[in-house]
Structure formats: structure tokens, C-alpha cells
Amino acid sequence: MSLYLEAAAILESPQTTSLKAIIYNPSKPFKSPQSKLYALIVETLKFQDILKEVVENAGILKLERKLTPVLSILLTHDLLLTKSGIATSSGPLKDAILRHKARLNAEFTRVRLRRGHGDVKSLVEAVNAEHTRESEDGVTKTATGLTTFNPRWVRVNALKTTLGESLASPTFSAFQEVGGMSDMFFFDVVRKYYYPKAELLPNIFAIHPSHDITSSELYKSGKIILQSASSCLPAIMLDPPKGSTVVDGCAAPGNKTTHLAALVGSSGKVFAVERDKRRADILERMIMKAGAEGIVTTLKATDFTTITEGHPAWQASYLLLDPSCSGSGILQRIDWDISKLNLPSSDVSSGQPSRKKRKRDEASQKGSRSQPEEQVPQHVDDEEVQDSDTSKERLQSLSDFQVAIILHAFSFPNARRITYSTCSIHAEENEHVVARVLNNKIAKERGWGVQSREDNPLSTWHRRGLVGELSDLRVSSKEQQRVADGCIRVNRTDSLGGGFFVVCFIRQVDDEGQLGGDIGNLDVALAQGNESLSQELGASIEAGDQEWNGFSDEETNEAVPAADDPQLGKGKRRKSGKDQKARTEKINKRFQKNRKGWS
Template sequence: MSLYLEAATILESPQTTSLKAIIYNPAKPFKSPQAKLYALIVETLKFQDILKEVVENAGILKLERKLTPLLSILLTHDLLLTKSGIATSSGPLKDALLRHKARLNAEFTRARLRRGHGDVKSLIEAVNAEHSRESEDGVTKTATGLTTFNPRWVRVNALKATLEDSLSSPTFHTFQKVDGMSDMFFFDVVQKCYYQKAELLPDILAIHPSHDITSSELYKSGKIILQSASSCLPAIMLDPPKGSIVVDGCAAPGNKTTHLAALVGSSGKVFAVERDKRRADILEMMVTKAGAEKIVTILKSTDFTTITEGHPAWQASYLLLDPSCSGSGILQRIDWDISKLNLPSSDIASSRPSRKKRKRDENSQESSAPRPEGQEAKQMDEEIQEDDASKERLQLLSDFQVAIILHAFSFPNAMRITYSTCSIHAEENEHVVARVLNSEIAKERGWRVQNREDNPLSRWHRRGSVGELSDLKVSLEEQQRVADGCIRVHRTDSLGGGFFVVCFIRQVDDKDRLGGDIDIGNLEAPGQGNEPPPQAMGGSIEAEDQEWNGFSDEGPNEAVSAIDMTDDDPPSGNRNRKKQKQKQKQKSSKGQQGMTEKTNRRFQKSRKGWS
């Protein structure tokens, strides 16, 4: 019975990622075989409308109190639609259903005939056909909840293979190129074809999601990597030259890290920072599989904000930041929307029309009757509290994201930094951009958003929202330029989910020198003194990469300005002043480390769904 109980538990839980990810990458292993669990849930979802009708008309939920609506349709599915029947030995739940086997079979026959199918095979074929039709943008639109959004995206790993070699391999040699994304979904039977947008996504292919290539030699050897197109945008936008030193500040599970390694090549260096040991182990496996172990240095159990002067990564010129976020954009990846499950009601006693009609009338009268004032007030209070909690969580995430970027701004040789989220909320996107550009360190070191025309992704049509940059303390013209420099990806863009990415660059002077310098001790944690306890985070940051903790809520450390640290002091008292400033600098460094350590304890991530 564990198969059905575990399936019911999955269907009852909030869905934060794809059904496959929930089942095949669980936080806690299932007792049931994963393939059986996935098949049971998917097939039940396909037939849920029919199963709901059968269970309700049979009236078994009113007679068998031990059966829940979820368990009733799961068990009824296997009883009526599988050759082997219910996959469990005798027990109270199975016995409860079998007591009404004849009634369930009779109602199933009536439901099948009402739909015009002479036998069960015809009904099954019709339901399967309904779920195989794809719309132009790759989204299946049915009333039963199937929401397969985008194609399967494949990145060719340039460290091990070329695009031409991959397309001529046994995996893809029979695939035909199509001119448009939607062309892959216009066939009654899925065709072997691929789509490529080379000018935007070099070495990246899209294929139909039904094509499973995980058993191919290309995938097993690390020559190709399954990675959503939106996830490839930060590395493409960063565009580090060959031989560059790059930091991936939020590295696990490693797709972006290995993408960076492919871009900088064997003469480059990538520092992959990962604070969580378990995720660092996954990152290490990914890097090894991609053949990037000589390029990538994995900084295990390391907080990005602890990288300061003296650390090898401190000299990096390019930084990629994809920190923890709300994950609101990753709903695009859901292939089966279990939130739309259509469950039977225990109120309907039989299939006789007169009784059903009376019941519907009663329900209609009940729904139209005014609810008590206290009940309405209570529901309104709950909605307000939920909304406030959501805003509070977004504010916490935004503060954390700002802190990460401000620390990256302090890297002395940094020339370009990309910041990205898989969020659709402006609080984590344009608002963060405005806040960091308003900061003192951004102004003193010359950080700004890169012009749209200067970036490899300049041809992407969807840009940032200028209306969300009203807090940016610049002219309207400059706000528009900043918005044009930001990229937004909508769920309907077929790149793998909602996404945001922006590239910050350092202003240079007439002599092609980078902007001024600023001591990291002068940085002030955003929202200091106002952060609620970590429990307010809600314990559900659902994003692909969940890594870093922000600065603490303590006040800024005592710092030494760049002017005070020069060697141009007058001879008189120079030695004493230098010693005093050295002590001051050491105190600032220790204070910064203490602030980071405390913050690491405050911002403890909680992961659900994604791995």
C-alpha cells in the first residue's frame, strides 16, 4: 500500500518543481520504485476527470470513511485501467474499494459509453491523444492539468565536443533542423527534429521533451549537458575572454560553472564557490563529468562574502552571481500541474440524476447563502497575513541579493559582473539593480549597467521594466538605458522558465583605467537592524541554486579609507601613523569576518523540491 500512500502524499504537497524532480530527486528516498510511482501519478492525472465521475457516482466515499478522495482515484485507476489491478496485498484500503468493485465497473462503463467509446482500449487511446497535442508555443492546454511547457534544452560541452560532431553522432544524426520552435509540436506523431537559435544561444539545441537522451553516449560522457536555455544566459552575457579568471559565487549544482569553464578554456580559471558540503559534492561530480577539473577550483564550505584580500579568487576579473531567490520563475518547469487535481466529492451519493440534481441545488443554495461576518473577517485576516509574509520574504531575499552584489563590487580587478535570478518579481530584479547602483561603492568604483548594444544578448527582445526603476536616482533617460540593459524571460518564451539577468561593468577613464577604489570595510549591510529572524524566510526558497547567506544586521565595521591608506604622509610621525592604520585595517578585516560568520548563522537556507 506504500505505493498509493506515497503517491497521495506527493499529490497533497505544494508543487515547487517538476513531478520528475520530486520523484527522482527526493530529499528523502521513497519506499516504492520511482518508475512505478511516476507512472501511477501521471496516468491517474490523465484519467482524473473520468475517475472523479466514477467514484462520485458510485458513492463509495460516503460508504467508506477510510478512503480519502485521493486514495480513491489512485486505487480506482489501477482497478479499472491496469491489467494487474491494485498493486498491493490485501489490506483495509484495498478491501474497502473491492467491496464496491461491481458498482465501480458499472459506473466506468457508463462513463465510457457517454464519451462514445465502445471499449476500454478506444477510451485509453483517446485520452492519450488528448495529452499529446501541443500548442504553438509548446504548451499543452487541457482541462486535466497537463502543462508541458518547453522543449528539452541541450548544451554542447565545448570542452569535450563540437556542435557539428554532436549533430553527426548516433544520438542526433537522424534529427532534422526546423526553422521555428513551434515546428517541433505540429505533428500527430513526435518527429526527430531540433531547433537552434545560434545568434542568441551558441552550442545550444532544443528538442521535443519526449526525447530521452540520458542513456546516450554523449550524455553519459559529459559531451552534452541538459540545461535550460535561460540558465545559459548569465555566462553568455558575462562573456569572459579565453584565459580569464572568473568566480561563480553561487556555483552548485554546476551547470553555470561548467559553462563558464567552456568559455574561458584550458588557459582560464574558474573559482566555484559553494557553502553547502552536500551540494559541493554534486558540483564536484558535475565538474569532473564535464572534464573541467583542471579549469575549475571548487571552494567547498566557503561563503562568497568571506573572499577578501589575500584569497586567490580575489583577483578575478569576471564574476557570475546567481544567488538564492524566490524561484517564482521555475514554475515554468512543471510538466504536470498537480495543483489542478480534480478530486471526487464525498457528498454525491449515487449516479441517479434526480438525486444529483437535488444535491447540486442544495450546494448552490449553500454557496449563495451569506457567510457569517466573523468567518469573512477571519478569511480576510488570513489573506492579509499571507500577503504580508510574502512581501516580507521578498524583502529579506532582496536584502540578501543586494549584499552579495555589493561584495562583488569590491573585487579590485572586477570588470564585469552578471546578476541573475529565476524570479519574476521586480523586488528581486529591477529593484535590486536600482539599490546597488544607488550605493556608494557603485558610485566610487564606477559600476553601471552595460549598454544593451554592447552585449552578446542585445538581440533578445524582452528587456527590463523602466517603471520598476523609479527609485534609481538618475535621469529618466538613464533609467531607460538601465532597463534596456536588463533582460527578462517570461514563462511563455520557451527558454525554460521566468528569468532575469543583468550585466554590471566598471566605468573607465580617458587612460582606460578602471574606476576608483573603496575599502570593503565601508560597506553597510542593507536593511541593517531591521531583519526579522530567519524563520520569516518561510523555509521555502525554491530555486535551482540556493547558496549564499547575506551580511548581518550589525552596524558597519570601522574602516580605513583609501586616502588614509596611502604612503604619501609627511615624514613627521609617519611611522606611528602607519602602525595605527595597519591596526585599524586588521580590526576592520576581523570585524568583516565576524559579521559574515554571524550572517551565515542567520541566513540558513531551506530546500524543497530542487536539487
């Protein structure tokens, strides 16, 4: 019965984020399988108007005091609309429904016939067609009246296939290319269109969010990855050459890591650093599914700031840093609005409610009026409004941690390029961090600066950094403008999957091709109190990270097969996974916990 009780608890709680996020990223784990919980709630929401009418006409709430309105429609749904019936053994709640099975079936038949459907199949098809787009059609109006499109972005995994092969596959062969994002929206029927932006996003294209491709062979085999376009920008901007060595300093859950692996190819090497063991386990499954286990070495239970001389990753030339941030740029999709649940009343069949019931209802309504914010959560898309739970103190703490991460990356002896990114719209985590690290003596002595706009692969993107937020950068106003132009901002209204910031730091090279500065006697621990800042990493496990769901920014961790999943293949691939694990363990066992450096 826990399935129905947990579903009822979710439906009776205020909704502040998407239903998928509530179920698949809970603060406390559910007893019930998450996929079953999600399916039960979604299907009940689809049929809620019909179920309300059936329950009210049958009058069972007046007769069964143990049943709540929410439980009544959940249980009635499974009784009437699933082949297996109510998914639980006998108990008081199930018995309360089964006692009225004949009456509920009779009322369901009347409801179906009144809607003009000769059989149950016809009714189900009609309801499914009505909810094809769920309540998320991919078009949002912001608080300022702007229209933004929220498509589903697909990244082709170049380790396993090509863009042409993917588009020619059964999954996409019927899709037609369109020249603009808006061409996929505003139709009475969702059409099979895709929108590429090749000059900015190679091997990446958008489709309407109603198209569910997670059951396709392409997705299950790791040939395509659902990843927001904005989170693809750091790897594109880093642009590591084929065969190069790259470090992903904050790697889990693995979307950016596998993107890097595809860019450096089979002759390259990626060190994926993850401090949290649970997230590192997810990271390894992602790597296996993407076919990147021969390229990526996972550094589990490793703090990026402890990688120093002697570690093989210390010689990397390219680093990608996407550390913990406020997550203020993340789009909070409300895929199903449970706040508008249409529940049955227990008083319809009796005509007059009891006095006891009326008093309880009046008290409940009075309580609701006193706290309207909790009952009707507000959803704001205004780009300039800060998250209500993001304090200046929290932003400063995150900023300090982000600065420490970058300064440590600056000390890598062979580093040539470093990208720093956040899914935040706050300048404290973006331009202010850039100014702080460039003002630091480490950057000056090592020859680090911001790559100019004309030199980076994303030069055509129109929205750049905010020069007004670089006033603390101790350079000329002309140089401040150049630095701002080298930074990229993505607003939540830009249709790339959420607010984002990314900048590429480059190291000066002299006439003989030598990198600027040398390691000298610089303290590689860096950045004032690095111990406490490392602890901040442990406390900030990126609960709001837009990529927490792994290969799909929208799907669940359950969609990622375990390392021994038969879909991953047998023989050679399985063997390579073991080789990768052995290689990882060999490196990790040298790591001394709670110490800087390596043994």
C-alpha cells in the same frame, strides 16, 4: 502501502504547481521512492476514465468501506495494468481489492471490448497515444490573450561534445531545423523539429516539450544539459575568455557553473561558492557529470561575502551572481491537472445512495462552495501581476541582500566584469538594485558601471531594462536610458523558459590598461550590516529557483547520478574527481565558520 497512501494524499490535495514539483521538491520527504510515486500517479491519471468505469461497475466501494475512491483506482490500476500487481505486502487495503479480483477483471474486459480493443496491449497503446503530450503541449494563452510557446531547451556541453556531433547522434539525427519557434507547434502530431537561435544562444536549441530525451546516451553522459534558455544568459553575457578565472557566487545546483566551465575551457578555473551543504553536494555531482571537475573548485559551506584577501578566489577577474530572489518569473507548468480527477462513485451499482452517505456528500459540497479558491487554484500568466505571496517587505529584504552581494563583488581587486541576474519580474530586485549599487560610493571609487548595449553579446535581444524604474539613479536622463539599454529583461511570454533579468557591470580601464580605482582602505565587509544579510542567504535556499532540479530544469534530482555512478566512468575520471575533492577540502579547511576572511 505507503506508496498508495502517499499517492492518494497528493491526488486529494489542491494543486498549485506541477506534479513533478510536488513530488520531487516536497516540503516533507516521502517514504516512497519519488520515481515510483510519480509513475503510479501519472499512469493512473492516464487510465482514470477506464478505472472509474471498472470500479463503479464492480461495485466494490459499496462493499469495502475502507477503500476511498482515490485508493480504489490506484490499487486497481496496479492490479489490472502492471505485471507485478499491487506493490505491497498483504494488508487490509490490498485484501479489499483482491477479494474482488475476478469481478474487476471481468469488468475490465467488458470496458476494453466496448472500446474496440481485442487485447490489453492495444488498449494501452491507444491510451498512451492519446496522452503523448500529457496535458502540457507547450502552448499557453496568457491573461492578456497573448500566445507563448514553452519548448524544452537543450544546452550542448562543449566540454564533452559539439553541436554538430549532438545533432548527428541517434537522439537528434531525425530532427529537422525550423526557422521559427511556432513552427514546432500547432500540428496534430508532434514532429521532430528543433529550433536554434545561434546569434543569441550559441550551442543551445529548442525542441517540443513532448520529446523526452532523458533516457538518451547524450543526456545520461552529460553531453547535453536541459537548461532554460533564460538561465543561460548570465554566462553568455559575462563572456569570460578561455583560460580566465571566474567565481560563481551562488552556484548550486550547477547549471550556470558548468556553463562557465565550458566557456573558460580546460585552461581556466571556476570557483563555485555554495553556502548550503546539501545543495553543495548536488552541485558537486553536477560538476562530475559534466566532466568539469578539473576546472571547477567547489567552496562548500562558504558564504560569498566572506571571501576576502588571501583566498585564491579573491583574484578572479570575472564573477557571476545569481542570488536568491522571489522567483516570480518562473513558469509554473501544470504538467498533469489533478484538480480534474475523475473518481468513481460508490452509489452507481446500488441505484440509491444511503441517507447517511447523502448527508455526508451534501456537507462536503457545502464546504467546497464556501472555499472555491482552494479547490480550483488559479493560474495567471500576466506579466504584470505580482505573485500573491510576494510582499513589499519580502522584496525589500531580498533587494538588500542582493545589493550586499554585488557590492562585495565590486571589491574584488582584479574584477573586470560581473553579471547579476534574477528569475524575477519585479523591478525591486532588478532595476532598483542596479540603481542602488551604482549610487554607492564603492561603485564610484572602484570605477564600476553598466556595460553598454552595443558592447555586450546579447545586444540583439529586443527587450531591455525599464528606464522608468531607474529614476533613483543619480545621473542624467540620457545616462539612465543607457543603463536601461544595458539591462536585459525576459518576459514569461518570450519562450525562453520564464521571466528573467540580467545585467553586466564593467570596470573602467585607463589608457595604460589599469583597472579603475584600488582597494585602498575600503571595508570589504561592505553594505551595512553584512552579518545579518549573510544570514538572509542561509534562510533563502532558493526554494523557487527554476534550476533547482540540476542539469534538467524539468527533471528530478534522482536523474543525477551519484559521484560513484558507473556511468561516470572509471580510471582517470574517477581519479580526477578525487583530486578535485582533495583540492576543495584543502581550501575549505582554512575557512573559519562564523568569521570573516580566512585563517
